[in-house]
Amino acid sequence: MTQSLYEKIGGEAAVDAAVDLFYRKVLADTRINQFFTSTDMVRQHAKQKAFLTMALGGPHSYTGKDMRAAHAHLVVNGLNDSHFDAVMEHLGATLTELGVPAELIGQAAAIAESTRKDVLGR
Amino acid sequence: MATITFSGTAYSCHADETVLEALIRQGAEPPSSCRSGSCQTCMMRAVEGTPPPDSQKGLKPTLQHRGFFLACICRTTTDMQVALAGNEALPKVLVTVISKTQLNPQTLRLRLQPASPFEFQAGQFINLHRPDGLIRSYSIASLPSEGVVELHVELLPNGQMSQWLHDQINPGDQFNIDGAHGDCFYLGEKPQQNMLLIGTGSGLAPLWGIARAALEQGHQGEIHLFHGSRSAERLYLVDELNALTRQHSNFHYTPCLSGNDSQGFTAGRANEVALKQFPKLNGWSVYLCGHPEMVNNTKRDCFLAGAGFQEIYADPFTISGQ
Ligand code: HEM
Numbered sequence A: 001m002t003q004s005l006y007e008k009i010g011g012e013a014a015v016d017a018a019v020d021l022f023y024r025k026v027l028a029d030t031r032i033n034q035f036f037t038s039t040d041m042v043r044q045h046a047k048q049k050a051f052l053t054m055a056l057g058g059p060h061s062y063t064g065k066d067m068r069a070a071h072a073h074l075v076v077n078g079l080n081d082s083h084f085d086a087v088m089e090h091l092g093a094t095l096t097e098l099g100v101p102a103e104l105i106g107q108a109a110a111i112a113e114s115t116r117k118d119v120l121g122r
Numbered sequence B: 001m002a003t004i005t006f007s008g009t010a011y012s013c014h015a016d017e018t019v020l021e022a023l024i025r026q027g028a029e030p031p032s033s034c035r036s037g038s039c040q041t042c043m044m045r046a047v048e049g050t051p052p053p054d055s056q057k058g059l060k061p062t063l064q065h066r067g068f069f070l071a072c073i074c075r076t077t078t079d080m081q082v083a084l085a086g087n088e089a090l091p092k093v094l095v096t097v098i099s100k101t102q103l104n105p106q107t108l109r110l111r112l113q114p115a116s117p118f119e120f121q122a123g124q125f126i127n128l129h130r131p132d133g134l135i136r137s138y139s140i141a142s143l144p145s146e147g148v149v150e151l152h153v154e155l156l157p158n159g160q161m162s163q164w165l166h167d168q169i170n171p172g173d174q175f176n177i178d179g180a181h182g183d184c185f186y187l188g189e190k191p192q193q194n195m196l197l198i199g200t201g202s203g204l205a206p207l208w209g210i211a212r213a214a215l216e217q218g219h220q221g222e223i224h225l226f227h228g229s230r231s232a233e234r235l236y237l238v239d240e241l242n243a244l245t246r247q248h249s250n251f252h253y254t255p256c257l258s259g260n261d262s263q264g265f266t267a268g269r270a271n272e273v274a275l276k277q278f279p280k281l282n283g284w285s286v287y288l289c290g291h292p293e294m295v296n297n298t299k300r301d302c303f304l305a306g307a308g309f310q311e312i313y314a315d316p317f318t319i320s321g322q
């Protein structure tokens, strides 16, 4: 049986290692951190784990509709392609930092990219 | 098959389904989102029974310790009584005020004697019930070994509960509390870890408890406590904290004044002074309490300075001026 991308990258342990790194980059980035100023940072942190699990092809039950709903309030506040690109950049940088091979990073990026329309509500 | 009791109703849970699936199959509507154990939307607490460790993955150690788990990844063969996280109805306990003293002109120290056994950890909080139904949260400053519940009550402008406690309450009076709530306490699993404690105003209460709990349990890492206030007369427990630094070489106390005149104390806001002194917090644990905006911004700043998210503790309630 062939391993899924999620398994190849290291499964949940890899996501755990990635989530702090990734979220630190996002919060430090003035292009997008205005979307992450909610008072409940702990909850948001957990959601970034859900994001990474999904981008790495791990188990989740989000549909495109869920992605629209989860980001709809951000679209109202101006979420656009440039913000999406910034998140993609941090995803790539995080995985590079963790030593994930370029080919697998490409696969993760493609999964994340496939949600663009839903996340941006188009 | 296990029986899961939720909101007073018993639900059956088969071996091949999760607690979340079992509840939904039988018509309950607990919140959920990812259904794969990462978003924490479905977090619950086992009020009776022990959740399997697998269902506690990714939760803070202090939450694991208190029986919180994720319903969407919880498969169990033992019976449990569960409640939604944040919505756990804990029984009220009657307490008697045994002493009422001033810590400074605007802060009271209330010591309460529970009428029945009351479990808590220093740094957790309780809800105080005024007989007319008004409820406010206060952090616990005492240690379980002291046997009493100590609160520090700052008099707030228009603060209904704080004014009542300051003006009307006397030793011998009784009221109800419920709790203990919150995951902001010392667990003792990492005795070598450095600890950063930052509080403003009566946010010192839980930190005074947590620091002493850590020292009581023989914590070996450095413990740095920063207490901020606007002026010297709003600081409190200064002598006690200075005494603690003399008794324990790994305990450090920095009172900070944010007003124009620092009156010989460290000048600046406690959170800013602390992060200037410790710009890299990799591997530290952090405890924050006090002004909600300070707590929220400092959470972010400590995380950006390298502290892991699971290692940043703050009680969720905000101080109400109403
Ligand atoms: C790259 C593709 C993206 C994916 C796959 C994705 C995925 C997710 C997921 C799974 C959640 C959790 C939803 C829930 O359980 O409620 C979430 C929440 C969130 N996402 Fe995204 N996301 C993406 C892009 C973005 C972008 C570009 C931004 C903003 C710059 C963003 C900001 C947020 C915020 C702020 C939340 C938390 C909302 C809340 O607190 O309820 N996301 N995302």
Ligand code: FES
Pocket: B031, B032, B033, B034, B035, B036, B037, B038, B039, B040, B041, B042, B043, B070, B071, B072, B073
């Ligand atoms: S629903 Fe996301 S952790 Fe359970």
